[in-house]
Amino acid sequence: MADRRPIESWLTDMDGVLIHEGVPIPGADAFLKKLRDSGKPFLVLTNNSIYTARDLHARLTRMGLHVPAENIWTSALATAQFLDKQHPGGTAYVIGEAGLTTALHDIGYVLTDSEPDFVILGETRTYSFEAMTRAVRLINGGARFIATNPDETGPSAEGALPATGAVAALITKATGKEPYFVGKPNPLMMRTGLNAIGAHSETSAMIGDRMDTDVLAGLEAGMETFLVLTGLTGRADIDRYPYRPTNIVDSIADLVDLV
Incomplete structure (x- = not known):
């Protein structure tokens, strides 16, 4: 897009862009170092709500990727x-x-199970049938339903795992109430992230490996988008969607020289 202004801020997904199944993707360390050295505002975003920003900072550091906690947005x-x-x-x-x-x-x-204002569903390693039953009854009793993200599955070494979106669908089926999803592809997550680092969508880019969350969220937030092919979306999948990323690259390594 020749009429776009130069990129002054970067947002990037984590899984599938910087790491894959707990292993850094080649080029991720160089890209992050270039960002830190440039002084440009940046955020690493994730729909995963399990960990705090400090937890993720520590996990990434152990992998050799240095991202300050204040540059992580979940x-x-x-x-x-x-x-x-x-x-x-x-x-x-x-x-x-x-x-x-x-x-x-x-x-x-x-946090309470007695007449709460909201039922909030996030990611967990062990979804409890008892907890889901309690959530259904509280929503039927008038609590409003919020979910952190709509991802239906998450990755693991053994294969796909049920995630927040799948459990939300179960609760919706039992209550007839749809949740409000805050995470990607809701552009709200992108805009709150941009606000957190004082950035503007017109001069920001979003890097992701998923068309249905990362690229869509960046597109709807008015950002330039980069799809990397190191995660869930392959080149053959792109034409299945009615929208396209601004740019398609093989991996994060191809973006180092753009910072």
Whole structure:
């Protein structure tokens, strides 16, 4: 797109772009170093709500990828910021792990299973039938339904795992209530991330490996988009979608010289 302004800020997905099944993708370390050295604002985004930004910082550091905690934006943080603006000081019944519960505690939310304002569904390693049943009853009782992201499956070394979107569908089937999804592809997550680093969509780019979340979110937020082919989307998959990324590259290594 020749009429676009130069890229001054970068947002990038994590899984499938920087790492794959716990292993850094070649070129990721060089790209991140170039970003840090350039002084340009950047964020690593993830729809995964299990970990806090500090947890992810530590995990990435162990892999040799250095991303400060303040440069990590999760769907849990985006969800907490959304709730803090929409309904400050509220109460919630949460299905999720530390990344989500910590973010909610940090905005002053009280976590309870007694007449909460919201049921909030996030990622967890062990979805409990008892917890899902409780969520269904609370939503039927009037609690509003929020989910951190719509991803139906997540990756693992053994294959796909059911994720937030799949469990949300189960709860929706039982209640007739659709959740509000905060994470990608909702452009809200992108815009709150851009605001967190003082960036503007007109001069920002989004890098991702998924057409249905990363590219779509970047497109709807008005950003330039880069699809890398090291994750879930292959070149043959692109034409199945009614929209296209601005750019298609083999991997993050191809973007080092653009920073």
